[in-house]
Amino acid sequence: MSEKQTILITGGAGFVGSWLVDKFISKNDVNVIIVDDLSTGSTNNLPQVHNDRWTFIKCDINNYREISAVMLAFRFDYVFHYAAVVGVQRTLDNPSAVLKDIEGLKNILDLSKNTGVKRIFYSSSSEVYGEPVEMPQNEKTTPLNSRLPYAVVKNLGEVMLRTYQSEYGLNYTIFRLFNTYGPRQSPDFVISKFISKALAGEDVTIYGDGNQTRTFCFIEDHILATFSAYEGNQFINDVVNIGNDVQINVVELAQTIIKQTNSNSKIKYLPALPDGDMQRRQPDVTNMIGLMNRTFTPLEKGLEKTILSLPRH
Numbered sequence: 465m466s467e468k469q470t471i472l473i474t475g476g477a478g479f480v481g482s483w484l485v486d487k488f489i490s491k492n493d494v495n496v497i498i499v500d501d502l503s504t505g506s507t508n509n510l511p512q513v514h515n516d517r518w519t520f521i522k523c524d525i526n527n528y529r530e531i532s533a534v535m536l537a538f539r540f541d542y543v544f545h546y547a548a549v550v551g552v553q554r555t556l557d558n559p560s561a562v563l564k565d566i567e568g569l570k571n572i573l574d575l576s577k578n579t580g581v582k583r584i585f586y587s588s589s590s591e592v593y594g595e596p597v598e599m600p601q602n603e604k605t606t607p608l609n610s611r612l613p614y615a616v617v618k619n620l621g622e623v624m625l626r627t628y629q630s631e632y633g634l635n636y637t638i639f640r641l642f643n644t645y646g647p648r649q650s651p652d653f654v655i656s657k658f659i660s661k662a663l664a665g666e667d668v669t670i671y672g673d674g675n676q677t678r679t680f681c682f683i684e685d686h687i688l689a690t691f692s693a694y695e696g697n698q699f700i701n702d703v704v705n706i707g708n709d710v711q712i713n714v715v716e717l718a719q720t721i722i723k724q725t726n727s728n729s730k731i732k733y734l735p736a737l738p739d740g741d742m743q744r745r746q747p748d749v750t751n752m753i754g755l756m757n758r759t760f761t762p763l764e765k766g767l768e769k770t771i772l773s774l775p776r777h
């Protein structure tokens with residue numbers, strides 16, 4: 465892409481969004497507008513360098529008046545929509561706030577179609593697959609079994625993108641994000657939580673017997689793949705899993721983190737969560753590997769970088 469592009473990143477003060485911001489502003493040919501209501505994000509995640517490549521605007525995208533003022537003031541070439549209520553416990557505790565995110569996506573879609581946005585990139589979730597019926601989970605063949613509000617909302621979001629494409633010609637790319645980890649992730653998520661506990665020498669708590677397996681994608685791999693879909697004009701009006709397919713069970717994960725942090729923490733088992741704790745998830749990563757054009761960062765390497773980014777108590 466040769467001309468200067470104007471990019472909107474919603475949720476850009478959050479974990480994934482802020483990494484995407486960093487990736488874009490490392491290029492010369494962009495003007496990045498970051499919007500975020502700072503509900504779970506933080507201005508600490510914004511770029512440390514101040515230059516004319518990025519601007520932060522505090523804004524609730526679910527409020528039409530607020531987001532329309534931004535989207536009508538700039539003419540965005542591309543929109544990365546990452547703002548959402550996230551986190552298993554937070555989404556279970558606040559289902560009506562989760563449903564409200566439908567309004568936010570509708571605002572973004574209406575404003576995008578009316579202002580000539582060339583493509584919208586949507587952060588869907590592996591949760592749309594629900595309790596797995598086939599492994600690995602493939603973008604085209606695996607049925608979507610979503611049941612919980614967060615997952616159903618992400619699934620509806622995908623339907624809305626397809627509808628705006630077929631009725632209004634607004635192009636999209638859907639990223640089905642599997643667990644991602646790395647520096648700046650909030651301590652609500654399993655890896656950042658385990659690392660914080662291990663660094664503080666506190667018990668690392670596991671729900672259930674810990675035999676549930678997970679796959680974890682390092683944020684640098686995630687951003688490489690998503691940026692490549694943008695830059696290489698790939699997966700237009702299509703869906704791609706963003707994740708890593710190497711499985712590890714939660715007990716092994718806790719043990720690895722305790723060892724890598726040289727911690728004396730003990731593992732403590734709590735009753736299984738009643739809802740929202742899938743036994744297994746594993747993406748089909750054929751498309752993801754094609755986008756990265758390299759192998760995955762090994763878990764130990766990604767953990768090392770994440771541990772180094774966190775304060776030791």
Ligand SMILES: NC(=O)c1ccc[n+]([C@@H]2O[C@H](COP(=O)([O-])OP(=O)(O)OC[C@H]3O[C@@H](n4cnc5c(N)ncnc54)[C@H](O)[C@@H]3O)[C@@H](O)[C@H]2O)c1
Nearest residue numbers: 475477478479480500501503504505524525547548641644
């Ligand atoms: N990190 C993962 O492993 C993962 C997995 C699946 C899906 N996702 C999706 O990726 C996206 C980013 O997640 P994350 O892990 O970076 O979480 P995050 O909480 O760090 O980022 C979300 C950001 O959106 C902002 N936000 C929330 N509601 C908003 C609103 N109404 N208006 C403006 N800003 C708002 C928050 O303040 C936060 O900065 C989300 O859409 C999430 O559903 C992430």
